[in-house]
Amino acid sequence: MRHYKYLIIGNSAGGIGAAEAIRKTDKEGSMAIISDEEHHVYGRPLISYYLGDEIDYDKIFYRPFDFYDKKKIDAILGKKAVKVDFDRSIVTLDDAEEIEYEKLLLATGGTPFVPPIKGLDKYEHFSFITLDDSLKIRERLSRKKIETAIVLGGGLIGLKAAEALTMRGINVKVVELADRVLSPVLDEQASAIIQDVVESEGVEVITGHTFNEVVGNGGMANGVIMDTGVKIDCGLVIIAIGVRPRIDLVKDSPVKLNRGIVVNKHMETNIPNVYACGDCAEVYDFLSDNFRLTPLWPTAYVGGNIAGHNMAGNAKEYVWGTGMNAVDFFGFPVISAGYINPPEGQEMEVLTKIEPENMTYKKFLIQDNRIMGMIFVNEVDRAGVILGLMRDKVDVSSFKDDLLRIDFGAVHLPIKLREEINTAAV
Amino acid sequence: MRRVIAKEEVCIGCRLCEIWCQVQHSDTKDIIKAFKKEDKQAVPRVHVEEEGARSFGLQCRNCEEPYCVYSCISGAMYYDEETGTVQHDPEKCVGCWTCIMACHRGAILRDERGERVAAKCDMCTELEVPACVAHCPNEALILVEDDQEEETE
Numbered sequence: 001m002r003h004y005k006y007l008i009i010g011n012s013a014g015g016i017g018a019a020e021a022i023r024k025t026d027k028e029g030s031m032a033i034i035s036d037e038e039h040h041v042y043g044r045p046l047i048s049y050y051l052g053d054e055i056d057y058d059k060i061f062y063r064p065f066d067f068y069d070k071k072k073i074d075a076i077l078g079k080k081a082v083k084v085d086f087d088r089s090i091v092t093l094d095d096a097e098e099i100e101y102e103k104l105l106l107a108t109g110g111t112p113f114v115p116p117i118k119g120l121d122k123y124e125h126f127s128f129i130t131l132d133d134s135l136k137i138r139e140r141l142s143r144k145k146i147e148t149a150i151v152l153g154g155g156l157i158g159l160k161a162a163e164a165l166t167m168r169g170i171n172v173k174v175v176e177l178a179d180r181v182l183s184p185v186l187d188e189q190a191s192a193i194i195q196d197v198v199e200s201e202g203v204e205v206i207t208g209h210t211f212n213e214v215v216g217n218g219g220m221a222n223g224v225i226m227d228t229g230v231k232i233d234c235g236l237v238i239i240a241i242g243v244r245p246r247i248d249l250v251k252d253s254p255v256k257l258n259r260g261i262v263v264n265k266h267m268e269t270n271i272p273n274v275y276a277c278g279d280c281a282e283v284y285d286f287l288s289d290n291f292r293l294t295p296l297w298p299t300a301y302v303g304g305n306i307a308g309h310n311m312a313g314n315a316k317e318y319v320w321g322t323g324m325n326a327v328d329f330f331g332f333p334v335i336s337a338g339y340i341n342p343p344e345g346q347e348m349e350v351l352t353k354i355e356p357e358n359m360t361y362k363k364f365l366i367q368d369n370r371i372m373g374m375i376f377v378n379e380v381d382r383a384g385v386i387l388g389l390m391r392d393k394v395d396v397s398s399f400k401d402d403l404l405r406i407d408f409g410a411v412h413l414p415i416k417l418r419e420e421i422n423t424a425a426v
Numbered sequence: 427m428r429r430v431i432a433k434e435e436v437c438i439g440c441r442l443c444e445i446w447c448q449v450q451h452s453d454t455k456d457i458i459k460a461f462k463k464e465d466k467q468a469v470p471r472v473h474v475e476e477e478g479a480r481s482f483g484l485q486c487r488n489c490e491e492p493y494c495v496y497s498c499i500s501g502a503m504y505y506d507e508e509t510g511t512v513q514h515d516p517e518k519c520v521g522c523w524t525c526i527m528a529c530h531r532g533a534i535l536r537d538e539r540g541e542r543v544a545a546k547c548d549m550c551t552e553l554e555v556p557a558c559v560a561h562c563p564n565e566a567l568i569l570v571e572d573d574q575e576e577e578t579e
């Protein structure tokens with residue numbers, strides 16, 4: 001039986017973050033990474049850039065091709081872990097191989113949520129989560145000219161899919177049930193600006209609606225029936241309404257689950273020597289001082305990194321993350337983090353500045369002199385300075401008036417913080 | 427670890443660091459050509475942050491925990507083990523701006539030539555002393571390597 005000191009399930013942000021941290025202290029300890037995806041590690045968010053022909057295929061890969069060799073990692077790719085026996089510390093693969101571990105990391109990520117819409121069982125449609133999805137859609141586009149595509153979901157993934165298809169010369173209609181796009185990560189004002197941007201690039205955005213049926217013939221979709229009863233013709237249907245933690249592997253196991261796998265700040269589950277991180281786990285959020293799903297690339301990587309340090313024997317806490325999104329649509333940048341509107345029942349001071357002529361917008365939420373949320377639209381430089389202030393719980397009262405300046409940055413901070421920025425190694 | 431630090435008490439905001447950074451990252455590395463002849467001007471990766479009489483040059487400080495690298499979705503931002511520095515490969519960058527969100531110093535900017543890639547200081551690893559440090563008239567930018575850190579600070 002193969003035996004590894006470190007066994008990682010998931011070959012993506014979380015898994016790689018852990019592997020790289022482990023190798024900082026333990027250069028030799030045996031390590032393997034398992035994934036049911038066959039590909040060399042790739043940047044999952046880059047699948048839209050590849051679909052849109054914005055990058056070549058080889059650019060999608062996240063680390064050089066000699067990565068596993070150099071880091072002395074056995075990459076067990078194209079194999080699915082189907083069972084974990086936590087008493088014997090053994091993972092079983094879909095080809096029945098059993099692998100023994102000393103430390104196990106669950107970095108199994110997310111799985112696309114596909115609602116039970118009539119016709120989906122009969123007609124071709126796509127999710128947009130994996131490189132294979134991107135490859136399949138590309139293959140579909142190369143086989144037959146597609147005039148119109150329908151994307152269900154006006155969140156980040158749906159809009160990135162819409163952007164990519166637009167780049168390929170396809171008319172895209174985005175159908176979003178909420179009354180605006182990107183509603184979990186932007187406020188009304190910022191959503192409206194982004195909707196303007198994508199519409200001016202030719203994307204049609206239909207908010208407040210969904211479709212109830214996919215229709216077609218011979219297995220191919222040729223349209224959707226909207227909740228209004230109207231049929232919209234299309235040659236391609238993409239379902240991008242969200243991702244849920246992929247926890248099937250530990251569903252009926254002693255691993256404690258809530259919405260995702262429950263971990264502490266050391267990224268440990270309730271089972272000794274078993275860790276979890278990334279989209280499959282409920283991780284610490286410094287802003288709410290609580291554990292919750294934060295399904296994002298940076299939080300997955302950093303959470304994995306902390307897990308890796310702990311697996312290799314260096315006690316470290318994960319206190320870096322909160323909801324944080326940086327994204328660009330058609331060359332139009334947006335960054336947001338933390339609260340976007342004051343949560344129900346909480347008093348927060350709201351600072352905003354909008355310049356319609358430049359399509360710029362800035363917003364800060366402040367509570368007890370601490371920044372609790374930020375939105376930057378079209379002018380995003382130095383946004384990280386604000387996120388740093390949020391993380392360090394800095395009292396901003398002495399420079400609050402400067403926050404909305406377009407060039408707000410390190411120079412506007414008090415001397416002690418400036419000195420840290422200018423000289424500290426961390 | 428190679429790192430440039432800034433001393434605001436002696437920075438006069440002359441912006442020579444920006445100018446020489448641009449020259450160093452130009453095609454010709456010639457100051458006249460870099461500013462007057464090259465079609466595509468290089469972007470300076472150091473910028474002088476200024477507020478009234480207060481100023482300092484801000485560039486990558488080569489953080490011990492490089493969150494820009496940890497956050498990067500494409501692998502464009504990476505830790506180069508050979509030089510011990512954080513580096514950025516614009517060829518791999520897709521311009522998602524996650525590094526800008528991750529850098530708590532505000533040292534990474536967008537490439538203003540409209541390239542949809544980030545512009546980050548590379549610490550001039552091919553030079554003994556980075557161009558900005560070498561051309562600072564007041565020693566307001568100082569190169570520190572790990573072993574000498576204590577004496578410099």
Ligand SMILES: Cc1cc2nc3c(=O)[nH]c(=O)nc-3n(C[C@H](O)[C@H](O)[C@H](O)COP(=O)(O)OP(=O)(O)OC[C@H]3O[C@@H](n4cnc5c(N)ncnc54)[C@H](O)[C@@H]3O)c2cc1C
Binds near residue numbers: 048157326522
């Ligand atoms: C199109 C798109 C765009 C995105 N854009 C952004 C963005 O701009 N910024 C951002 O922060 N985030 C973005 N995200 C989200 C980001 O990609 C995820 O948060 C991140 O990939 C999570 O990393 P992870 O390691 O937790 O899991 P994942 O990346 O989901 O990887 C988990 C891996 O584990 C494998 N696996 C799971 N279970 C098993 C098993 N039982 N056996 C074997 N293998 C298994 C899976 O196949 C997968 O390869 C985007 C996502 C998508 C789909």
